[in-house]
Amino acid sequence: MKIPFTPVIYEHAARFVGRTPGEVSRDGELLFQAHRGAYLEYRQQVIAVGIDIYNLEAEAYGARVDVMSGDAIPAIPDPLLRSLEEGLALPPLDPASAGRIPMVLEAGRRLKREFPEADVRIPVAGPFSIAFNLRGINALCEDAALRPELTARLLLRLAENQAVLCRAAADAGLDVAFFESAAAPPLLSPRQFHGLELPALRRILELAAQALGHPVPCIMGGNTYPILADLLATGTSYLACNVETDQAAFVAAVSRTHPHVRIRVNLDPGAVASLEPDRIRRGVDRVLEIIGGRSNCLIGTGALPFETPPANIRLIREYLASAG
Numbered sequence: 001m002k003i004p005f006t007p008v009i010y011e012h013a014a015r016f017v018g019r020t021p022g023e024v025s026r027d028g029e030l031l032f033q034a035h036r037g038a039y040l041e042y043r044q045q046v047i048a049v050g051i052d053i054y055n056l057e058a059e060a061y062g063a064r065v066d067v068m069s070g071d072a073i074p075a076i077p078d079p080l081l082r083s084l085e086e087g088l089a090l091p092p093l094d095p096a097s098a099g100r101i102p103m104v105l106e107a108g109r110r111l112k113r114e115f116p117e118a119d120v121r122i123p124v125a126g127p128f129s130i131a132f133n134l135r136g137i138n139a140l141c142e143d144a145a146l147r148p149e150l151t152a153r154l155l156l157r158l159a160e161n162q163a164v165l166c167r168a169a170a171d172a173g174l175d176v177a178f179f180e181s182a183a184a185p186p187l188l189s190p191r192q193f194h195g196l197e198l199p200a201l202r203r204i205l206e207l208a209a210q211a212l213g214h215p216v217p218c219i220m221g222g223n224t225y226p227i228l229a230d231l232l233a234t235g236t237s238y239l240a241c242n243v244e245t246d247q248a249a250f251v252a253a254v255s256r257t258h259p260h261v262r263i264r265v266n267l268d269p270g271a272v273a274s275l276e277p278d279r280i281r282r283g284v285d286r287v288l289e290i291i292g293g294r295s296n297c298l299i300g301t302g303a304l305p306f307e308t309p310p311a312n313i314r315l316i317r318e319y320l321a322s323a324g
Contacts, residue, residue: 003291004298005320006045006264007272007313010053011073012304013038021306022067022074025051028103032110039115041310045298046119048177049108053123057165058133060099061090071306079136084143087134087154092161095168108174122169124208126180126220127158127200128188137187144192155200162204166211176208176216184222193227202234209235221302225250232258241265242302248290255294264300265291272301272316273308280312284319 011021016037017030024030031049039047050056052065052073059065063080081087095101104122112120131140131154143151169176183197201218208216217238218231225245232239232254241250241263254261271283284299291297299320304313 003288003320004045005300005317006298007042007301007304008046008048009035009038009042009044010048010303011051011071011306012308014051015306015310016041020070021051021072022069025074026067026100028107031103032107035107035111036114039111039118042313046121046177047108047111047115048121048123049104049111049174050123053177053179054125054129054133054182056100056104056123057093057125057130057162060093060101061130061134063134076133079134079139081134084135084147084150084154087131088150088157090157090161092164095165101165101168105168105172105174108169109172112173119175121175121177122165122172124162124165124169124176124178124204126178126183126204127155127162128183128197129180130158130162131155132182132187141187144188144196148192148196152196152199155197156203159200159204159207163207163211166208170211170213175212177219178205178208178216179219181219181221184220184224185226186223190226190230194230198230198233201230205234205236225253228253232261236261238262238264240300240302243268247287251290251294251297255296259296261296263297265297266300266302267316269302269305272312273305274312275309277315280315281319284316284323288323 013034014021014024017034019030024034035047055065055074058076063076065074066077067074108120108122166176188197215237218234218236219240221242223245241247243266251263254263265287267283267287271279274280287299
């Protein structure tokens with residue numbers, strides 16, 4: 001059985017135009033050329049049109065994003081919101097004018113025109129990840145503990161606000177790539193995830209499915225096995241199984257209870273970026289052993305580190321082909 005393999009490309013695309021992730025993130029032409037070059041090299045399953053994917057909405061709401069030097073991705077230095085109440089007053093974004101959203105949509109349109117066979121997607125952040133960037137990690141964790149009802153209201157409002165971005169992607173002939181890594185334990189406990197995040201997460205996935213006409217993947221980094229039942233309860237058809245979690249238990253549980261859900265089992269990023277071919281092969285062997293003969297799995301990389309030599313991805317493809 002041939003197991004599909006796809007690298008996950010965000011800031012790594014900047015390698016293909018010889019510029020830093022920060023430079024590419026601010027320039028529509030560079031963004032297009034970077035992802036064009038990455039797709040010509042890798043022919044990956046999804047072109048996710050972004051570099052610093054979790055900053056897009058927060059910046060569009062008014063947060064300041066600093067371009068970092070070297071290989072680092074841009075970052076938000078200071079929270080925008082001083083209170084949950086300020087967050088509840090945020091209006092929906094206008095995709096035609098908000099921040100870099102128009103630039104990203106146009107780059108997506110150009111990529112789809114050049115590669116009509118490709119699955120081109122606009123990054124859409126989940127409500128907790130947006131709140132994380134708008135409110136700051138410390139304040140948001142305090143809010144979740146001390147003001148859970150108002151925190152849940154903010155998350156639901158942010159989820160509802162994302163409907164316009166999903167519709168804009170659909171109107172542009174594109175799909176969405178949904179990301180919500182900030183909500184994974186330990187920032188939220190499984191109990192907090194169920195009570196605060198799950199209603200908003202279920203809502204944004206419902207809105208995205210309505211806009212696009214099909215369920216969308218629910219991509220979360222981190223240790224997601226403790227919240228797996230809640231992730232499956234969203235109705236998603238695709239989950240990421242990360243190196244930080246119990247990957248064997250994750251794959252076994254999903255295959256047993258939800259065999260229709262596809263699982264992207266991620267390789268260890270340290271192995272993927274390694275300069276030692278034997279370490280790369282051992283990393284692939286470990287994931288192949290976890291997958292076994294299951295047909296609902298594919299192998300992925302998580303966010304491909306910027307420094308990863310493209311030859312490593314060719315090595316993984318060739319090794320998987322030789323493994324049958």
